[in-house]
Amino acid sequence: MIDWIAYAWLIPVFPFLAFVLIGLLPKRTLGWEDGGGYAVAGAAGALVLSMLVIWDVLNGQTLTHDAPRSTWLIIGDFRIEFGIWVDQLTAVMLVVISVVGTLVVIYSGGYMHEEGVGRRRYYAEIMLFISVMYGLVIADNYLQMFIFWELVGLCSYLLIGFWYEKPSAASAAKRAFIVTRVGDIMLMAGLIILFKYVGTLDFAVLFGQGAGSIVSRGEIPQDMLTLATALIFGGAIGKSAQFPLHEWLPDAMEGPTTVSALIHAATMVKAGVYLTARTYPLLVQTPESLLFVAIIGGVTALIAATCALAANDIKRVLAYSTVSQLGYMILALGAGGYLVIHAHEAGGYAAAMFHLMNHGFFKALLFLCAGSVIHSVGTNDMRSMGGLRGKMPITSITMLIGSVAIAGIPPLSGFWSKDEVLAAVYEGGEFDPVFFALWAMGVATAFLTAFYMFRMWFMTFAGAPRSEVHAHESPKIMTVPLMILAGLALVSGFALFVGEGFMGFIERSIEDLPVTPLHESLTDIAVRIFTDPLTYVSLVLAVAGILLAYRVYYLPGFDRSVFAVGVRGKLQRALENRWYISQFYDDFAVKVWYGFALVADWFDIYVIDGIVNGFAYLGANMGATIRKAQSGNVQRYASLIILGIVVLLVFILYVLPWGGW
Amino acid sequence: MIPLEYWLILSSLMFVIGAYGVMTRKNAIVVLMCIEIMLNAANINLVAFSSYYSTLHPAFGTDVSGQVFALFSIAIAAAEVAVGLAILLSVYRRYQTIDVDKINILRW
Numbered sequence: 039m040i041d042w043i044a045y046a047w048l049i050p051v052f053p054f055l056a057f058v059l060i061g062l063l064p065k066r067t068l069g070w071e072d073g074g075g076y077a078v079a080g081a082a083g084a085l086v087l088s089m090l091v092i093w094d095v096l097n098g099q100t101l102t103h104d105a106p107r108s109t110w111l112i113i114g115d116f117r118i119e120f121g122i123w124v125d126q127l128t129a130v131m132l133v134v135i136s137v138v139g140t141l142v143v144i145y146s147g148g149y150m151h152e153e154g155v156g157r158r159r160y161y162a163e164i165m166l167f168i169s170v171m172y173g174l175v176i177a178d179n180y181l182q183m184f185i186f187w188e189l190v191g192l193c194s195y196l197l198i199g200f201w202y203e204k205p206s207a208a209s210a211a212k213r214a215f216i217v218t219r220v221g222d223i224m225l226m227a228g229l230i231i232l233f234k235y236v237g238t239l240d241f242a243v244l245f246g247q248g249a250g251s252i253v254s255r256g257e258i259p260q261d262m263l264t265l266a267t268a269l270i271f272g273g274a275i276g277k278s279a280q281f282p283l284h285e286w287l288p289d290a291m292e293g294p295t296t297v298s299a300l301i302h303a304a305t306m307v308k309a310g311v312y313l314t315a316r317t318y319p320l321l322v323q324t325p326e327s328l329l330f331v332a333i334i335g336g337v338t339a340l341i342a343a344t345c346a347l348a349a350n351d352i353k354r355v356l357a358y359s360t361v362s363q364l365g366y367m368i369l370a371l372g373a374g375g376y377l378v379i380h381a382h383e384a385g386g387y388a389a390a391m392f393h394l395m396n397h398g399f400f401k402a403l404l405f406l407c408a409g410s411v412i413h414s415v416g417t418n419d420m421r422s423m424g425g426l427r428g429k430m431p432i433t434s435i436t437m438l439i440g441s442v443a444i445a446g447i448p449p450l451s452g453f454w455s456k457d458e459v460l461a462a463v464y465e466g467g468e469f470d471p472v473f474f475a476l477w478a479m480g481v482a483t484a485f486l487t488a489f490y491m492f493r494m495w496f497m498t499f500a501g502a503p504r505s506e507v508h509a510h511e512s513p514k515i516m517t518v519p520l521m522i523l524a525g526l527a528l529v530s531g532f533a534l535f536v537g538e539g540f541m542g543f544i545e546r547s548i549e550d551l552p553v554t555p556l557h558e559s560l561t562d563i564a565v566r567i568f569t570d571p572l573t574y575v576s577l578v579l580a581v582a583g584i585l586l587a588y589r590v591y592y593l594p595g596f597d598r599s600v601f602a603v604g605v606r607g608k609l610q611r612a613l614e615n616r617w618y619i620s621q622f623y624d625d626f627a628v629k630v631w632y633g634f635a636l637v638a639d640w641f642d643i644y645v646i647d648g649i650v651n652g653f654a655y656l657g658a659n660m661g662a663t664i665r666k667a668q669s670g671n672v673q674r675y676a677s678l679i680i681l682g683i684v685v686l687l688v689f690i691l692y693v694l695p696w697g698g699w
Numbered sequence: 700m701i702p703l704e705y706w707l708i709l710s711s712l713m714f715v716i717g718a719y720g721v722m723t724r725k726n727a728i729v730v731l732m733c734i735e736i737m738l739n740a741a742n743i744n745l746v747a748f749s750s751y752y753s754t755l756h757p758a759f760g761t762d763v764s765g766q767v768f769a770l771f772s773i774a775i776a777a778a779e780v781a782v783g784l785a786i787l788l789s790v791y792r793r794y795q796t797i798d799v800d801k802i803n804i805l806r807w
Contacts, residue, residue, distance in 0.1 A: 670804060673800075
């Protein structure tokens with residue numbers, strides 16, 4: 039029996055190898071789809087090894103405090119060590135990355151077929167992206183994690199700007215990079231604070247097994263830890279597209295749809311949630327940060343859901359739904375921390391990770407379906423789609439499954455995790471009434487989610503075609519991944535009831551915290567879910583959302599022009615302009631920042647350049663004046679020498695002793 | 700025995716007179732002569748301090764190194780005058796003058 043978990047460090051190596059090969063091999067040896075073969079092999083290798091590692095974790099093995107490490111740098115007494123950290127949380131991330139990553143790469147074989155020579159760059163970048171994301175989730179210290187964190191940002195920049203000839207794609211890529219950079223700087227500041235006080239960024243030391251927390255050991259004052267955790271969460275705000283830094287994600291739709299699927303379901307944005315979950319042992323020591331986390335999550339969920347209502351670009355709807363669902367996860371993490379502190383329960387934490395896994399599957403499904411539609415119709419605009427159900431049966435059914443899953447209708451996956459999230463937030467209300475308000479926002483988001491997802495589905499697949507396109511079903515290489523993901527979206531919710539149950543499994547990753555193990559049996563969980571009236575509140579609202587979408591966008595006879603006048607018109611335009619948040623950033627950049635730039639420019643020209651030019655002017659003019667002393671008259675030279683000697687003598691004999699030397 | 704101070708005052712006077720001449724006289728030969736005065740002022744100092752040393756430390760007997768330095772200095776001064784006069788001759792052949800105010804082309 040091989041101890042697979044010890045080989046977890048090999049997981050990122052497979053895709054990385056594929057990246058190197060695709061990048062360096064001569065063109066004629068690349069074979070199928072210009073490197074697609076290598077990409078599938080790299081992703082599949084990582085998938086197989088991930089599954090073996092996950093199997094070990096399911097059997098109770100972990101590599102955490104006692105993992106083998108290797109030294110990277112030694113500077114005097116200071117060492118930087120790298121190692122791997124595989125626990126239940128890592129396992130959940132590995133499931134999502136490996137399954138979604140592999141299916142996306144296979145799907146790319148069909149979707150990117152017409153891309154021509156660009157495919158080589160595409161596959162190389164995709165492989166690097168998947169590789170560094172694996173590296174991020176198995177890192178055992180914040181520094182190693184931060185390196186991969188930045189690489190993930192770089193890869194998403196490259197892939198969002200894949201069609202860099204298009205100005206909109208180039209600017210979206212820049213925007214994604216720069217906006218996430220704001221978060222990254224906060225993350226770095228948080229890590230620097232931790233490092234300054236504790237002297238290391240290793241999870242093993244920071245999370246303190248047995249020896250007590252770093253606050254109780256007196257290594258860091260409470261207020262600095264609060265600041266550090268809030269700043270680390272700032273990194274997650276940027277990466278996971280949380281309010282107010284969420285606007286980059288909808289713009290990131292400029293990349294190929296497969297890239298969007300990867301970013302939204304498996305890699306980039308999930309890194310922020312992972313970071314927050316990974317920081318949990320620190321976060322639960324700082325209730326203020328937790329409240330901040332929860333409020334950001336709740337606000338993001340609601341704002342993004344409202345923005346999705348009026349979007350006409352099919353990918354933009356999905357992008358806002360991702361932002362909104364990420365808000366759910368963050369909200370659950372914030373509320374879950376309160377539960378850990380006050381009730382010693384891991385419910386919220388587990389719910390967030392459960393939602394992350396389920397969301398990974400159904401969001402990848404939805405994006406790949408959207409990709410299939412775009413591939414066939416040739417446009418992103420839902421207003422020129424319609425009536426595709428007959429022409430694209432597989433896509434329309436799999437997308438319906440994804441939509442039902444995200445809307446939260448049982449027994450599909452979204453229902454179980456969303457219900458756990460909302461239950462955890464409601465439970466948090468016992469300890470801080472703010473959570474009741476956040477719960478109300480979450481429930482409202484559930485209603486809006488159901489509405490806009492079905493608005494999208496009806497606009498795309500139902501009714502009569504609104505434009506003259508000859509749509510056709512996508513090739514098998516694209517529809518088979520869709521069917522696999524649809525299957526996962528159908529059943530992944532039942533992970534709650536398999537084996538020890540998802541909640542009991544994930545909870546063991548924070549068992550060092552004061553968490554009492556869940557005493558509920560698996561049937562208890564089911565009974566609790568279905569006897570809790572709150573479950574029916576969100577369920578009824580979700581169904582209402584679907585019915586409303588059915589009434590407005592499917593049944594004939596609804597006059598949608600009411601959205602164009604009066605208060606409703608104003609609201610509609612505000613939604614179409616995404617609450618003017620994006621516009622605010624643009625105005626901010628154009629007016630305020632430009633003004634600041636003008637000041638800086640003035641300062642540069644007149645002060646900085648003034649000093650530099652002044653010195654040059656001084657030198658030139660002084661030279662012109664002093665050279666006159668070089669008169670060629672020997673006697674004057676001699677006089678000056680004698681004068682100099684006299685001055686020196688007077689200085690040494692009288693001035694220096696007078697001054698005390 | 701003439702005290703040391705007298706010798707120093709004499710040599711200072713000679714040095715200052717020489718320096719004044721070097722700075723003010725126009726004729727290059729006079730300038731050279733003034734340089735000789737300055738050199739001899741230094742020689743007087745050397746000899747004076749040499750003899751003063753002997754009176755301060757009679758146990759060491761008579762020390763003549765100061766006098767020897769003065770002799771060297773006089774020999775070098777002779778060589779210097781030879782070189783200086785040779786330069787002046789060359790300058791005169793070229794410019795038909797030895798007025799140092801007029802020999803000033805080496806300048807800005």
